[in-house]
Amino acid sequence: MPYVTSVLQVTNVGALTSLKTNWNDDEKRVNAEKFIQKFFSKVKIPRYDAYFLFPKGSHICIRQTTNNEFLLDCYSNKLKKCTTDFSHALRRLRSISPFTIESVDFESEATTLETALYETLISGGALLFVLPLLVEKLVPVDYRLTSYIVAALLYIIGVTFYSWRKTD
């Protein structure tokens, strides 16, 4: 599962901590914990001070670590959604309390077989499969269709396997 983690140094602490009174939402916490547990199985999920569900479906979890430092973790099942929601969260927090970002880190799990296949198809594998069919319609020759299909399938399997095994 992709996630973003960051440490924020907040200059106007009062504004952000006053928001904390509205932070304790048990339903949001339970939903976020269930979501995180699905990907990080058999582990103890830490308690955060606040849990937010953002429009693209990411869970943003915030914990105040010292008087002027906050830790933000964003969990999502898609990296793009995670980054969009994370910048959305930063914009919203910045409107409440000015802060500086000490560090931001992106991380995502190894590619699943399904993701690798999807990426292969949209990055040209499907075209390689469709083009020979069109060519064959124009120039009919024995076995050519079969060999093209086999070549295309081999290409898809090969690239899928490569991107599935590659390190993030």
Add this chain to the structure above:
Amino acid sequence: MSKRGQEFESKVASELRKSGFPIKENVRIGKWEADLIMETPGKGAVVFEVKNRNVGIPDVLSVASMANNMSGSFTVTSGTILTTAIPTEPVLETAADNGIAVWPIIENENVTKTFTLLGRISEIELQLNRISNENNIHEFINGLALAKKLHNQNIIDDEIFSRIQTIVDVRNKIAHGQVLSNDDLDSAIDNCEKILKKLSH
């Protein structure tokens, strides 16, 4: 992974090998890929995650998941994160709750000895878990509870228990970014070797 990240990972692997620990690189465990794995005799294994940056809570959760997922193939497992940055308190807290050790690796002339100590402490952890007959990596790290339990049951004697306490203190210092002197490292490694010798009897 960035080039600097890869360089750091290779450096860690070579330092651990230099200290005599068998290391495998880039091992797939379930849906995750572990940077390094150290296998110990008696089907024990330690997952090492190498981070050339700050460590976040999700990093700890993924290493804990990997160590747990490996418990099917190994008798005892444990997880350690090696980082170039000093970890924040919530990260150390989550790591302790999940039985994961976080070691900031600070460049100094004693870095090879730090790796030897790291490997030895991992071996002790696995050995204690094996003795207790339960793969509970949490308790040793979190407040010495497992060592205390074994001490109360007279499975480990006073001498080993006090040596383990010293080792935990040393590790806490390292986790908070303190650089240990050559003598301190030597005495900690010596302590570990004595514990391992006694535990294997």
